[in-house]
Amino acid sequence: MSERWARRLLSGYRLAGSVAFPVMGAYVAWRSSRGKEDHARRRERYGRASQPRPDGPLIWVHAASVGETIAVVPLVESILGYGINIVLTTGTVTSAQVADERLGARIIHQYVPLDMKPAVSRFLDHWQPDLAIIAESEIWPMTILELGRRRVPQVLVNGRLSDRSFKNWKKRPFIAEALFENLAHVVAQSDVDGQRFVALGARPVSVSGNLKVDTAPPPVDEKVLNALQRQIGKRKTWAAISTHDGEEAVAAEVHTMLHKRHPGLLTIIVPRHPDRAAALAEEFTALGLSVARRSAGDKVTAETDILLGDTIGEMGLYLRLTEIAFVGRSLTSEGGQNPLEPAMLETAVLAGRNVQNFRETYQRLIDRGGAKLVRDRDMLAGAVNFLLVNEVARHDMMAAGVVTVDEMRGALAKTLRALEPYIQPLVVKSRLKGPGGR
Structure with a gap:
C-alpha cells in the first residue's frame, strides 16, 4: 500500500x-x-x-x-x-x-x-x-x-x-x-x-x-472499611479483582477447593464489569455458596463465602480487606490488568500468564518477588493456599511490591x-x- x-x-x-x-x-x-x-x-x-x-x-x-x-x-x-x-x-x-x-x-x-x-x-x-x-x-x-x-x-x-x-x-x-x-x-x-x-x-x-505509578493509592471511606473489617473479623481472605468472563467461576472453584483447609475463608470477587454481578450471584448460589453483594448493602456474616464487589470506585476498599489478590484478564482472557494498585497497597499479587499489556510491570514485580504468575485454576489454588499458610512468604511478597512501585516512580x-x-x-x-x- x-x-x-x-x-x-x-x-x-x-x-x-x-x-x-x-x-x-x-x-x-x-x-x-x-x-x-x-x-x-x-x-x-x-x-x-x-x-x-x-x-x-x-x-x-x-x-x-x-x-x-x-x-x-x-x-x-x-x-x-x-x-x-x-x-x-x-x-x-x-x-x-x-x-x-x-x-x-x-x-x-x-x-x-x-x-x-x-x-x-x-x-x-x-x-x-x-x-x-x-x-x-x-x-x-x-x-x-x-x-x-x-x-x-x-x-x-x-x-x-x-x-x-x-x-x-x-x-x-x-x-x-x-x-x-x-x-x-x-x-x-x-x-x-x-x-x-x-x-x-x-x-x-x-x-x-507508567504515569499510574505516580498516582496515590486508590482511596477508601474509612467508616465503610472499618465496618466491613468488623464483619469479617479474623477470617482469612483473598481477592480476585478486575476479573473477566470465566475467571469468576475459577475463583469460586478455588474457594470450594480451599475452604475445608481454611475454615471461614472469605473470597472477595470484583468483576471488571459490575453489570454482570446479578448473573454471577446466581451462578455462585447454584454452586451452594453464600453470596453478599456490596451493591445491595449485604452484610458479611459467618456463613458468607463470597463478597461480590459489584460497585464502582471502591477498589481501594476491596484491596484493603485482603493481603492476597489475583489480578484478572490473565487466565481466561488476554492482556492482563494493571497490577500497580494492589502492589501499592501491600498486596501479594497473583495473575495468569496472559499479561502482555503490562509485561514490563509484571516482570519488574516478579524479579523483585512481588508477584507470581500461575498457569491454571489448580496452580492458582496452590498459590493462594501457600500464601494463606506462610505468613513470612506472604509479607515478603507484599513488601516487595511496595519497593517495586517506589523504584518505578x-x-x-x-x-x-x-x-x-x-x-x-x-x-x-x-x-x-x-x-x-x-
Missing part, C-alpha cells in the same frame, strides 16, 4: 463518518439505555459543548476510561498549577465520576466527541484548544487528522501499544505513518512501546514509565519535561494577556 492509498483510505474514513453521523443518535440512545452513556449529557458526544469556553489558553486532555483518568490526575493537577484552563474528556460514565471525585470544578469535564468529522469539528470549533494531550492506547483517526489540519500540537502521553495493536498497525504502515506524523511528541510507557511507536513513524518519542516528572516546550508558551501567553484575555 502506498502513501497515496493510505491518504485515500483516511479520506474514505472521514467521508464514511460524515455519512453515518446522522444515524448515530440511535446508537448513542441504545448505549444510554444500558447505562453506558450519560443520558442528560449525550449531546456532548456529538461535539455540542455544555459549558462556555473560558478565556485564555486552554489545553484539551483526553483519557478514555477509568484507568487512564486515574493516571492523568497528577499530570492535570500539575498543569493546573501553571494557571492554564483544562477541558478533560473521557469516554465512559464511570471515568466521568472519577474525574468529578478527584478534580471537581478545577477542570471542565466533557464526554469525548464521536470520532466523526461533524462531532470533532464542532468540538474543536467551540473549545479551540492550544494543545491536545491524549492519554490512551487507542488511536482515533479523525480526531488526530482534524487536530493536525488545525495545526494544534498533540502529544500522546503514557503511550502504550499492545502486541495485538502493534501487529495490526504493522500491516498498515502507511496509514500508521499518515496518522502518527501528526503527533508532536509521543511519551511512551516503556522502551518496548517507544520502539514500536518509532517503527510506526512517530517522531520524536521519549520514554517516561518518576514518570510524571519525565512527562512534564517532555510537555514543557508546549506548555511554557501558553504560560507566557496567559501572563501577557492577563485576566479575561484571549
Whole structure:
C-alpha cells in the first residue's frame, strides 16, 4: 500500500463518518439505555459543548476510561498549577465520576466527541484548544487528522501499544505513518512501546514509565472499611479483582477447593464489569455458596463465602480487606490488568500468564518477588493456599511490591519535561494577556 492509498483510505474514513453521523443518535440512545452513556449529557458526544469556553489558553486532555483518568490526575493537577484552563474528556460514565471525585470544578469535564468529522469539528470549533494531550492506547483517526489540519500540537502521553495493536498497525504502515506524523511528541510507557511507536513513524518519542505509578493509592471511606473489617473479623481472605468472563467461576472453584483447609475463608470477587454481578450471584448460589453483594448493602456474616464487589470506585476498599489478590484478564482472557494498585497497597499479587499489556510491570514485580504468575485454576489454588499458610512468604511478597512501585516512580516528572516546550508558551501567553484575555 502506498502513501497515496493510505491518504485515500483516511479520506474514505472521514467521508464514511460524515455519512453515518446522522444515524448515530440511535446508537448513542441504545448505549444510554444500558447505562453506558450519560443520558442528560449525550449531546456532548456529538461535539455540542455544555459549558462556555473560558478565556485564555486552554489545553484539551483526553483519557478514555477509568484507568487512564486515574493516571492523568497528577499530570492535570500539575498543569493546573501553571494557571492554564483544562477541558478533560473521557469516554465512559464511570471515568466521568472519577474525574468529578478527584478534580471537581478545577477542570471542565466533557464526554469525548464521536470520532466523526461533524462531532470533532464542532468540538474543536467551540473549545479551540492550544494543545491536545491524549492519554490512551487507542488511536482515533479523525480526531488526530482534524487536530493536525488545525495545526494544534498533540502529544500522546503514557503511550502504550499492545502486541495485538502493534501487529495490526504493522500491516498498515502507511496509514500508521499518515496518522502518527501528526503527533508532536509521543511519551511512551516503556522502551518496548517507544520502539514500536518509532517503527510506526512517530517522531520524536521519549520514554517516561507508567504515569499510574505516580498516582496515590486508590482511596477508601474509612467508616465503610472499618465496618466491613468488623464483619469479617479474623477470617482469612483473598481477592480476585478486575476479573473477566470465566475467571469468576475459577475463583469460586478455588474457594470450594480451599475452604475445608481454611475454615471461614472469605473470597472477595470484583468483576471488571459490575453489570454482570446479578448473573454471577446466581451462578455462585447454584454452586451452594453464600453470596453478599456490596451493591445491595449485604452484610458479611459467618456463613458468607463470597463478597461480590459489584460497585464502582471502591477498589481501594476491596484491596484493603485482603493481603492476597489475583489480578484478572490473565487466565481466561488476554492482556492482563494493571497490577500497580494492589502492589501499592501491600498486596501479594497473583495473575495468569496472559499479561502482555503490562509485561514490563509484571516482570519488574516478579524479579523483585512481588508477584507470581500461575498457569491454571489448580496452580492458582496452590498459590493462594501457600500464601494463606506462610505468613513470612506472604509479607515478603507484599513488601516487595511496595519497593517495586517506589523504584518505578518518576514518570510524571519525565512527562512534564517532555510537555514543557508546549506548555511554557501558553504560560507566557496567559501572563501577557492577563485576566479575561484571549
